[in-house]
Amino acid sequence: MSSNLRAENRKNRRNERNETRREEINRRQNERNEARREEVNRRQNERNEARRVLHRCGMHCIARNNVFIENNYLGEINHNCQYCGAKKFLNETHFLCCHSGKVVLPPLSPYPPLMVDLMTGNHVDRALNQNFFKHIRNYNACLSFASFIATIDPPSNRGPPCFRISGLTMHRIGNLRHLHPPAYCQLYVYDPNTALNFRMEQNDCCIRELMELLQTIINQENPYALAF
Numbered sequence: 122m123s124s125n126l127r128a129e130n131r132k133n134r135r136n137e138r139n140e141t142r143r144e145e146i147n148r149r150q151n152e153r154n155e156a157r158r159e160e161v162n163r164r165q166n167e168r169n170e171a172r173r174v175l176h177r178c179g180m181h182c183i184a185r186n187n188v189f190i191e192n193n194y195l196g197e198i199n200h201n202c203q204y205c206g207a208k209k210f211l212n213e214t215h216f217l218c219c220h221s222g223k224v225v226l227p228p229l230s231p232y233p234p235l236m237v238d239l240m241t242g243n244h245v246d247r248a249l250n251q252n253f254f255k256h257i258r259n260y261n262a263c264l265s266f267a268s269f270i271a272t273i274d275p276p277s278n279r280g281p282p283c284f285r286i287s288g289l290t291m292h293r294i295g296n297l298r299h300l301h302p303p304a305y306c307q308l309y310v311y312d313p314n315t316a317l318n319f320r321m322e323q324n325d326c327c328i329r330e331l332m333e334l335l336q337t338i339i340n341q342e343n344p345y346a347l348a349f
């Protein structure tokens with residue numbers, strides 16, 4: 122046998138050994154992958170089954186660990202602070218109100234009579250009062266000084282209603298330049314009649330007479346409105 126032929130045979134045997142080794146490595150790797158996949162699927166199925174059982178029991182799985190929560194009853198809110206008269210539960214401490222009389226706030230100033238009548242439903246004009254209750258959010262929003270802005274980020278899972286925001290909260294006061302219809306704080310710069318027109322343009326469900334009364338109260342009583 123020539124030396125060239127012997128070298129060729131050695132090369133072939135080496136290639137066969139390498140090929141066998143590669144096949145063995147691939148086989149073991151596939152076995153490990155398969156075992157891992159089965160384990161992951163088994164655990165996922167267990168979690169899904171546990172979740173289905175809890176859901177049938179009326180639980181919402183909102184916590185990381187699914188534990189049954191015992192009811193916690195605080196009793197009635199009938200313990201009055203002896204200093205400020207705040208109503209509290211039995212075990213609430215004095216830090217929650219006036220710090221045992223150390224904090225004394227000035228009494229609230231009297232409510233404007235029109236607001237008392239409207240809020241208690243005793244205004245002489247029934248239609249006006251009903252419109253006030255029905256569109257109270259419109260009246261409140263268009264007379265406010267700023268709007269609340271935030272990125273609302275509700276939880277993706279099931280669970281009780283939850284208001285969650287992400288990042289900063291901001292308050293918009295309206296542009297000082299006349300680029301958009303004026304709003305919020307900007308409206309208090311305007312002449313009251315012009316401001317009333319703008320407010321009614323944006324809220325045609327409201328009654329102009331009532332809007333004017335509310336606007337007048339704020340212009341006369343609110344310390345921030347008086348600053349303009």
Ligand SMILES: [Zn+2]
Pocket residue numbers: 202203204205206207218219220221222
């Ligand atoms: Zn108190």
